[in-house]
Amino acid sequence: MLYRNVAKPIFFKMDPEKAHHLVIGGLHTAGSMPGGTGLLQSMYGVSETQDLAVDLFGLHFPTPVGLAAGLDKNAAAVEGFSSIGFGFMEVGTVTPKGQPGNDQPRLFRLPPDEALLNRMGFNNEGAEAMAQKLSALKSRTIPVAVNIGKNKVTPNEEAYKDYQECLRKLYPYGDFFVVNISSPNTPDLRNLQYGSELSSLIAHIMEEMRQQAQSFGKSKHILVKIAPDVSNEELEMMVDALAVSGISGIIATNTTIGREGLTHPNKKETGGISGRPLRARSTEVISRVYRQTGGTLPIIGSGGIFTAADAYEKIRAGASLVEIYTALIYEGPEVNRRLHAGLRELLRRDGFSHISEAVGADHR
Ligand code: FMN
Structure with a gap:
């Protein structure tokens, strides 16, 4: 209630990107202050329960709801x-070299549509x-995934070098990794999702993962995040x-360029568009x-999750974990407790322990 009644009316009067920086700054300060994380936990934390904790990718996820990429782009908070009740989070998308991104304004709210653009x-x-930043973290309580991308100036033929460089610099610090080839905001990035460009990119990335695993002495998992704006045939070939x-x-999905x-x-x-x-x-x-792979390739579901339903x-459709971004902006951190309680109730309703x-229950 605190967010919806107090903070949101203030944030929503501000420029969206300024509000965003305020949130990140606030969480950074609260997170690094003595007693700060305890206070956040008591206000917004979610107690781990046996029915919702997930073990996957050799990692323990205390809850199945994570923070999607793009909010904490620099791992600042x-x-x-x-x-605040997340079971995991993605940081990034990070590119090998820092870059300013597109000109502002570049973030817009669409309140009646419960969407962001x-x-x-x-x-x-x-x-x-x-x-x-990641190496300076004192302790980790949830898995942190590093979402990697390519610099705008890097041509697609050389994109693999950017993903490899990100892995070289960040392998020790990510609990797992996400290859972002589905952002609509880097020219031609989504072309990397198709045909030989996709196979060759992933082959290079897997080669680097093997090398890093060898030199770091530990193998880690890497996922690919895909776009929703593909035909069903294209999706089939991609999968x-x-x-x-x-x-x-696979993380399904990134934002859409559709406006329907x-x-x-x-x-x-x-x-x-998200939300x-x-x-x-x-x-x-x-x-x-899920259907195509017979449930053999774990899926993280992302896109328009506001309620436990x-x-x-998404879980019944085949997602082992889910993540949110836009709901956090519209509903505030209270959303995690609602999702957690609601998911437990839905599991009970359906007789699942x-x-x-x-x-994937919808497929059985
Ligand atoms: N996804 C990425 O993989 N990398 C990004 O850097 C990234 N930046 C985003 C920035 C903004 C402002 C928003 C709204 C989304 C961004 N996303 C990014 C997509 C989200 O991670 C998520 O997949 C998408 O918003 C759908 O989830 P939602 O409907 O819960 O927001």
């Missing part, structure tokens, strides 16, 4: 985000800066290629990936 363009401080590539899972059903005038801006309008398509993609829909029993 990991301790803060770890204390962004064309940030991978604004971030670069892999080295992120490595320093075929990814299923044999050695990656550990939107009412707010900001829909005319260029960029990717409510993305819900149905991202669930459909999850469902298709939204999260559960553990969330893993619900994963």
